[in-house]
Structures are given as C-alpha cells and as structure tokens.
Amino acid sequence: MNADVRGHECGCDTRHPHDKPLTDLFDARQQLLGLVTPSHGTESVSLAEASGRVLAEPIRARIDLPGVDNSAMDGYALRLSELSASDQPLPISVRIPAGIDPEPLAVGSCARIFTGAPIPPGADCVIPQEQVRIDEEGHVHCLAMPSAGQHIRHRGEEVQAGDPLLDAGTRLNAISCAMLASQGMHQLKVRRRVRVALLCTGSELVVPGTPLAAGQLYNSNATLLAAALKQQHAEVLDLGIVADRAEDMRQALLDASQMADLIVCSGGVSVGEEDHVRPCLEQLGAVHLHGIAIKPGKPFTFGHVGDSLANGTPVVALPGNPTAALLAWQLLGQLCLQRRQGMHCQSPPLQLKRWSVEAGFHKRANRHRRELLRVRIEPQRGIPRALLSGSQGSNMLQAAHAADGYLIVEPGEDILQGEHYGYLPTSQFLA
Numbered sequence: 451m452n453a454d455v456r457g458h459e460c461g462c463d464t465r466h467p468h469d470k471p472l473t474d475l476f477d478a479r480q481q482l483l484g485l486v487t488p489s490h491g492t493e494s495v496s497l498a499e500a501s502g503r504v505l506a507e508p509i510r511a512r513i514d515l516p517g518v519d520n521s522a523m524d525g526y527a528l529r530l531s532e533l534s535a536s537d538q539p540l541p542i543s544v545r546i547p548a549g550i551d552p553e554p555l556a557v558g559s560c561a562r563i564f565t566g567a568p569i570p571p572g573a574d575c576v577i578p579q580e581q582v583r584i585d586e587e588g589h590v591h592c593l594a595m596p597s598a599g600q601h602i603r604h605r606g607e608e609v610q611a612g613d614p615l616l617d618a619g620t621r622l623n624a625i626s627c628a629m630l631a632s633q634g635m636h637q638l639k640v641r642r643r644v645r646v647a648l649l650c651t652g653s654e655l656v657v658p659g660t661p662l663a664a665g666q667l668y669n670s671n672a673t674l675l676a677a678a679l680k681q682q683h684a685e686v687l688d689l690g691i692v693a694d695r696a697e698d699m700r701q702a703l704l705d706a707s708q709m710a711d712l713i714v715c716s717g718g719v720s721v722g723e724e725d726h727v728r729p730c731l732e733q734l735g736a737v738h739l740h741g742i743a744i745k746p747g748k749p750f751t752f753g754h755v756g757d758s759l760a761n762g763t764p765v766v767a768l769p770g771n772p773t774a775a776l777l778a779w780q781l782l783g784q785l786c787l788q789r790r791q792g793m794h795c796q797s798p799p800l801q802l803k804r805w806s807v808e809a810g811f812h813k814r815a816n817r818h819r820r821e822l823l824r825v826r827i828e829p830q831r832g833i834p835r836a837l838l839s840g841s842q843g844s845n846m847l848q849a850a851h852a853a854d855g856y857l858i859v860e861p862g863e864d865i866l867q868g869e870h871y872g873y874l875p876t877s878q879f880l881a
C-alpha cells in the first residue's frame with residue numbers, strides 16, 4: 451500500500467473525487483517515528499524504582515555470569531577419567547554447598563555438591579544424586595556413565611564482563627531489572643518521566659458517578675486512555691471534559707501545552723462543525739498527519755501546539771468512538787508516547803509484531819481502509835483459528851475486551867474462511 455490510498459471523508463467508505471488522501475498505517479508509523487523526538491531530561495533512580503523507566507545510557511556487564519564454574523545439579527563432582535578407569539566406588543572427600551570457595555578435589559575421590567556450588571578444581575563432571583548408589587561405607591557407585599562437562603555451568607557462559615547488556619532506550623521490566631541486579635547494579639540513569647495531559651472533548655460527555663441526562667454519555671475514553679498511559683509509565687494529568695466549542699478547545703490545548711510533554715485528546719477530530727481539534731491545532735501550531743487508512747481509527751491526527759514541533763508540545767488526537775480511540779492509540783499514539791519517552795526503535799510496539807493466522811469466518815473487505823477486526827483465537831478441530839470476538843462497531847468496546855488480537859483485512863481483499871491473514875496480538879501493546 452502506498453501513501454495516497456484514497457478514502458472517503460463521510461465515513462461511508464465510498465470514493466468521491468474531492469476526498470483527502472488517507473495515509474497508509476505503516477507509512478504513518480514511519481512518519482511519526484521521524485516527527486516525535488524524546489523529551490529532555492534524565493535522572494538517577496534506584497534499581498527498586500526502575501521498572502517501567504527507560505534507560506538513558508547503555509549498560510555493559512560488570513562481571514561474568516556465572517561468576518564461577520558451578521554445579522547445575524545436587525549430586526557428586528568427580529574426575530571422569532577416574533570413573534572410567536575402574537568400577538571402584540569413590541569415597542566422598544569433601545562437601546561443597548553453594549557459597550564456598552573449594553580446594554582442589556583430592557585424587558581418587560568425589561565431592562558431595564549442591565546446585566549452584568562451585569566445582570572444585572580437578573573435577574570435570576557432576577553426576578546427579580538420582581544416578582548414584584551410596585554403599586554402607588558411604589562410597590559412591592555411579593549407576594550411569596556421565597559425560598565430560600555434564601551438569602557444569604561454566605564461568606561467563608551467559609555473559610562476560612564488558613559485554614553489552616542493555617541498550618539506551620530500553621524500557622526496564624521485571625526481567626531486565628533482575629539482570630541488572632544480577633550484575634550488582636543498584637543506581638541507574640533513566641529518562642525523566644513523560645508528563646501527558648489528557649483531554650476528552652464532547653458536550654455530551656459526563657463523568658462516571660454522576661447522573662446521566664437524556665442525550666448524554668459517560669466519558670469512558672478518559673478512563674481507557676489514563677489506564678493505557680499509566681500502563682506505559684507516563685505521568686497523567688487528566689484535564690477532564692472540554693465542551694464542543696472552539697474557544698474552549700483552544701484554551702484547553704494552550705493550558706495543556708504549558709504543563710505537559712505530550713497532549714493526548716479524544717473526540718472532535720472528524721469533519722463535522724462540532725469537531726474543533728484540527729482547526730485549533732492549525733491556529734496554535736500545526737497538523738502534521740491526519741486521516742489514516744484504517745478502520746477503525748481513520749480520523750487519527752498528529753500535530754503540535756507552539757512555534758515549532760521541536761520546541762512545542764506534540765498532540766495525539768484520537769477519534770471519539772471508544773474502539774477507534776483504543777486502536778488509534780495502540781497502533782499510532784502509543785508509538786508517539788514511547789518515542790517521547792526515549793525508547794529505541796527496536797522495542798515493541800515501535801516495531802509491530804505481526805503473525806499469520808487462519809480465519810474461521812468470511813468477511814467482505816473495506817475497499818479503501820485496512821480493517822482491524824477484533825478476534826479471539828480458538829482451536830477448531832485442533833487448528834487455532836481467528837473468530838470475531840463480538841460486534842465490530844467502533845462505538846462498542848465488548849469485542850475489543852474479548853479479543854486476543856486484530857485480524858488485518860487488507861483493502862479490497864475479502865476474508866475467506868480457512869485462508870491465512872495478518873494478525874496483531876494485542877499482548878504486544880502492553881509491553
């Protein structure tokens with residue numbers, strides 16, 4: 451797909467000559483990677499506080515891991531040559547628990563050894579205790595012939611001092627923090643937390659917990675987006691609901707730009723005269739991207755408030771329909787946040803994980819937009835197949851909630867049961 455896929459502004463997806471070009475999803479992602487720059491500032495945090503933060507500098511290993519040759523089993527360390535030379539049992543000359551620095555193994559003997567304990571110099575294999583018999587004199591008879599090096603974990607076989615461990619721009623998680631702990635590191639240089647101002651526009655919106663009048667609707671996008679932002683370790687400033695009035699939107703964007711590194715808003719990005727986000731962005735800064743060839747999520751907009759994108763505040767404007775907001779966030783918005791946070795481009799979901807799965811249903815394609823169907827993966831006669839997880843309206847959240855991922859319907863390419871199609875697991879957006 452190229453960048454000038456033509457779509458229809460009225461949402462009915464028929465082509466009209468005056469239609470504005472829609473940008474291909476993958477082209478849009480590429481453009482956003484170039485447009486969004488990391489926000490400034492680093493700080494030092496303790497390892498205990500580091501999960502979720504983005505590394506500001508690369509980290510190399512300080513020590514070898516494992517630090518010494520050690521046993522992978524509870525058992526007996528011995529010299530293989532002594533075992534093969536005779537059927538004689540071996541006396542146990544020493545007991546080596548984890549945490550000690552053993553003497554060389556006495557000739558003609560074996561060592562009682564435990565998992566993680568250092569191999570005594572001279573020993574070249576470990577036989578697990580299940581594979582020996584201990585006689586009345588306490589001597590060890592091997593019931594199976596070990597091989598050289600068996601059950602020995604060698605010094606530096608995982609990592610050697612000086613090896614690159616983690617790149618700058620890595621978001622730390624439980625596993626990477628544990629890797630750093632295993633290197634004895636306890637203070638890390640990370641990027642400053644990114645502050646995101648959240649705005650939801652719509653005069654029909656009311657806050658959950660208050661009564662609902664006729665024609666009103668609860669603001670669910672604020673909850674959706676605040677949770678999604680926090681999951682990505684952003685600091686969220688929920689600036690509440692903005693009425694569908696140009697002046698209110700303009701002021702809200704200006705205020706938000708003073709306090710945040712990124713503005714995320716939902717609603718008011720379509721083409722109606724109640725949709726003020728784009729005109730306001732054009733007045734206060736610029737619109738860089740608008741209209742993506744995806745369904746749902748077409749009205750996604752990226753712009754900025756301020757003199758320039760480099761010195762101003764980037765704005766991710768999502769459609770109001772909740773599932774359109776969710777997908778536009780996951781496919782495009784989250785990438786902007788992660789770039790702002792300084793994540794490197796190889797990290798998911800900056801690089802989308804795209805697999806192939808078999809469809810368990812038929813569906814006509816949209817002609818102009820790549821459609822992302824909410825599906826769950828279920829075995830049908832032993833084969834995992836994608837099935838629609840519910841009604842696909844972009845105003846409905848149930849199907850997204852029940853989905854394992856999105857089945858990609860390329861424009862004009864119908865889905866045929868039994869054929870394979872691109873699939874984006876939703877789990878990657880939680881990374």
Ligand SMILES: Nc1nc2c(c(=O)[nH]1)N[C@H]1C(S)=C(S)[C@@H](COP(=O)(O)OP(=O)(O)OC[C@H]3O[C@@H](n4cnc5c(N)ncnc54)[C@H](O)[C@@H]3O)O[C@H]1N2
Binds near residue numbers: 654718768772774
């Ligand atoms: N003439 C056209 N109409 C529409 C088009 C189009 O191309 N031409 N595009 C349609 C598509 S696609 C989408 S998606 C929506 C997006 O419109 P907006 O981003 O301007 O969103 P709103 O009009 O403000 O709201 C749409 C829908 O979502 C509800 N909503 C809004 N905010 C929230 C919220 N915070 N929590 C829950 N629900 C929310 C709102 O009440 C509307 O029902 O436009 C189509 N129209």
Ligand code: MOO
Binds near residue numbers: 745748844
């Ligand atoms: O088709 Mo809209 O983009 O409902 O989401």
